[in-house]
Amino acid sequence: MSKLHIATSINGEPVEFLADPSASMLDALRGPLGLTGTKEGCGTGDCGACSITVDGRLVCACLMLAVESEGHEIGTIEGMAQGDHLHPLQQKFLEMAALQCGICTPGMLMASRALLEKNPDPTEEEVRFGLAGNLCRCTGYDKIVRAVLETAAEMRGAA
Amino acid sequence: MNEMSNKWIGKNTIRPDGADKVTGRAGYAADNTMPGMVWGKVLRSPHAHARIRSIDTSKAEALPGVKAVVTRDDIVEFPLDKSVMLGIQDMRWMCRNVMAREKALFHGHAVAAVAAISEEVAAHACSLIEVDYEVLPHVIEIEDAIKPDAPILHEWNQFEGKPSNIAGTMVLKTGDVEAGFAEADIVVERTFKTRPVHQGYIEPHACTVSYAADGRVTIWSSSQGQFMVRAMTSLLTGIPQSDIRAIPAEIGGGFGGKTIIYLEPVAVMLSKKSGRPVKMVMTREEVQRATGPAPGSLSTVKIGAKKDGTIVAAKGTFYLQAGGLPGSPLRGPVGCSFAQYAIPNILSVGFDVVSNRSKVAAYRAPGAPLGAFATECVLDEIAQALGLDPLEMRLKNTVKAGDKAIYGPTFGAITFKETVESIKHHPHYSAPLDKNPRPGVKRGRGVASGFWYNAGGESSVQVNITEDGNVLVTTGHPDVGGSRASISNVVAELLGVDHARVNVMIGDTQTIGFSNLTGGSRVTFASALVATSATEKVIGDLRQRAAKIWNIDAEAVKWQDGMALPAGDNAGKFPPLSLKELAAKANEMGGPIGTQVQLNTTGADPGFATHCVDVEVDVDLGIVRVLRYTAAQDVGRALHPAYVEGQIQGGVVQGIGWALSEEYLYDAKGRVDNAAFLDYRMPVCSDVPMIEPVMLEIPNPKHPQGVRGVGEAPIVPPLAAIANAVHDALGVRFYELPMSPPKVSARLDAAG
Ligand code: FES
Ligand code: FES
Secondary structure: OOOEEEEEEEOOEEEEEEEOOOOEHHHHHHOOOOOOOOOOOOOOOOOOOOEEEEOOEEEEHHHOEHHHHOOOEEEOHHHOOEOOEOOHHHHHHHHOOOOOOOOOHHHHHHHHHHHHHHOOOOOHHHHHHHOOOOOOOOOOOHHHHHHHHHHHHHHHHHO | OOOOOOOOOOOOOOOOOHHHHHHOOOOEHHHOOOOOOEEEEEEEOOOOOEEEEEEEOHHHHHOOOEEEEEOHHHOOOOOOOOOOEEOOEEHHHHHHHHOOOOEEOOOOOEEEEEEEOOHHHHHHHHHHOEEEEEEOOOOOOHHHHOOOOOOOOOOOOEEOOEEOOEEEEEEEEEOOHHHHHHHOOEEEEEEEEEOOEOOOOOOOOEEEEEEOOOOOEEEEEOOOOHHHHHHHHHHHHOOOHHHEEEEEOEOOOOOOOOOOOOOHHHHHHHHHHHOOOEEEEOOHHHHHHHOOOEOOEEEEEEEEEOOOOOEEEEEEEEEEEEEOOOOOOOHHHHHHOOOOEOOOEEEEEEEEEEOOOOOOOOOOOOOHHHHHHHHHHHHHHHHHHHOOOHHHHHHHHEOOOOOEOOOOOEOOOOOHHHHHHHHHOOHHHHOOOOOOOEOOEEEEEEEEEEEEOOOOEEEEEEEEEOOOOOEEEEEOOOOOOOHHHHHHHHHHHHHOOOHHHEEEEEOOOOOOOOOOOOOOOOHHHHHHHHHHHHHHHHHHHHHHHHHHHHOOOHHHEEEEOOEEEEOOHHHOOOOOEEHHHHHHOOOOOOOOOEEEEEEEEOOOOOEEEEEEEEEEEEOOOOEEEEEEEEEEEEOOOOOOHHHHHHHHHHHHHHHHHHHHOOOOOEOOOOOEOOOOOOOOOOOOHHHOOOEEEEEEOOOOOOOOOOOOOOOOHHHOOHHHHHHHHHHHHHOOOOOEOOOOHHHHHHHHHHHO
16 A cells, blocks of 8 residues: 655644555554654553544544544644643643553543633533543542642633 | 651652653653564464464465564473472463463464564464464353363363362461351351453553674563563573663553563564564553453352451452463462451462463452452441441451461551541541432442552662762662652652752663562562662761761761751861762762662561442442542551552552453453453543542551552452442342442342
């Protein structure tokens, strides 16, 4: 199968790459694009470790074809911090120990950011349902939910 | 240490590896690539049980792009009649688990492997390998495997003089159990069943291996111990340990499941044959089919008590499901099930049963949760029959310091009773519970306790002072849950420097002394201990250097707040010398500052936990929801409280999954039917409430900071606590896990 040429934008920068027609966006990110911050936990859309945004919408990169990124805005964990300035969610996850092994963390952060963009003042239940597509086996979710709620409160205060 | 006001110990500092992990920069095993690298893929058995007559790899080898093929002939064979142990692992089973030898013992068992220029080519080549199987009848469940006419997995294995699927036993006893039951006013005996559950780490197994022309091997992999990877790979490939460098990648969860290897020896042989670096990554389906899980169990527990609740005798019989090769964690249920109670007469027996499932691996307090499930449910039933509060009944029987444990040692300064009391006095336990909040919904509350041994063992650490006066600590333990944060707190505290100036790295097998696995709730205990000893040596050295500069005795120099100071007025008047100043002068004044300490650590006293849970049952749908959860645990001392809480919260949620939703489903051919996260149902965020940890900090006197292991005890009580709560809600007792909606509904329908 010959590869296709794709032109897209990743974390605000224009990117061109070649992709197998059958390659997933996750494979493209982790392979030719060298963006390994997006993790693979299942490859079947069940764990959320590969969460990215496409035109601002949360998507499982393992369920999307690389060729579908043509002409769209892709956001990955690598674009979340601005230089050495962490996103408030990243900072709060660190302060509140909302990660243990850290493998689910990039996906959790992407999903949390997407959640807060849609709903800046979520209840605990809304956070729990908002993150229900992201498995974490280490934390029992407690500290993650608290970190998201607390970041939301801080971001509302700052806004 | 405890009277001191701590600056860092006990503080929720930011972990040294934190920024890397929240920005996606941290390097996990699957993130690694190498120039010239090829991909390895494993061919797995399509049968649950089959003799392997022959393997023909010629077509695969001829496929363009294929660089190497390996089979059982490339892995060192350990003959069946002689056991070769590495820790608790028998290499006879390990070599057969990594690559099937005489037989494929479960669906998904590795049979051959290919290295090729891409994953796709490797997978295609696997499909071209011709394996001549003689398909044999299979057996999955314990009850079936121990029947007299069961298909036998290992013909050479004998039990009571006959070929059998019982591959091992373990017996602990104290007193005279029959005489004990004779004295009892009440005796309850029940049989319980639990299903295998997977550790469920989110990161699949992965490695990259490079075999160089000089025969030296480098392995980057995800594991709970780089030294274990080195030793097992050496045994299974015949390459000397000194020629293998195992570099620990960041690990995306393990829970015991990454204390053994699957891919590394295969990748080494593929790399050796192909002359190329080889990368292998399991799919989730491979992880679910061929790695882990914890054993399923069939347990009978009988407990006898006096009217006042005093337990006089206990008997446990535990059949554990080893999977296709022997090795269930018998010491879990056999040793732990009654360990928290002072019972004069105990007989506890375990059986290791093989069947055609993947070989079990350690999972958090291996074997203990399923034993506690049985014991703590029977105790609940006795307390009810006697009209006693279940916590009062436990308080009557708790072990204390000075009591002899059934598994041998005498308990030191333990805090089990306090965990029960703290739950008893917790507002959760006395909070009113509306048992019938809505039509069709019932609520209940349950409690249970648990025990885990904890461990010490080998640990190495280096503490080096950089020329600019910062601190670099290197440990030999992969950091699964934030252990770097605890160690940096300890070293910063002792040195009296800001914790951000202490960086903690994980060394590889070539750069740090031998360190045993991250497991057994041992790493924070052991590494804080060696880090303390190393830091104290460094401080001794710093004091000497200051003494030399001031031309006074080293005894006349004290170390305080990161500075050398003259100790008292008689020592003379000198301005303090900071760590930075001493470090800057280091190379003219005695050379580099740093040391390595390695110890076989002891004194890791056991851990105890008592939990309380409220559940709500939808009677029509059979759905059990956890509404509130409080977990009290004896933690000794929390070096970094948030990560200790995290261990408790994570363990509890895994226990909730075990109790309510997780299980393997098999089809008629013995194949796992739910090898994806969609169907193997681990708890998600919306399935659970906040988990309230109650940390009892009563320092372990055998540790410089009072640390006690914490990672495993929290998964021991939830199974029983939830079953007891469901009973409280429904008046129906479940003897089988998981209490998943179809099972709860079926049971309620049957009960009318
Ligand atoms: S890897 Fe995409 S959802 Fe799990
Ligand atoms: S922190 Fe390990 S899976 Fe979430």
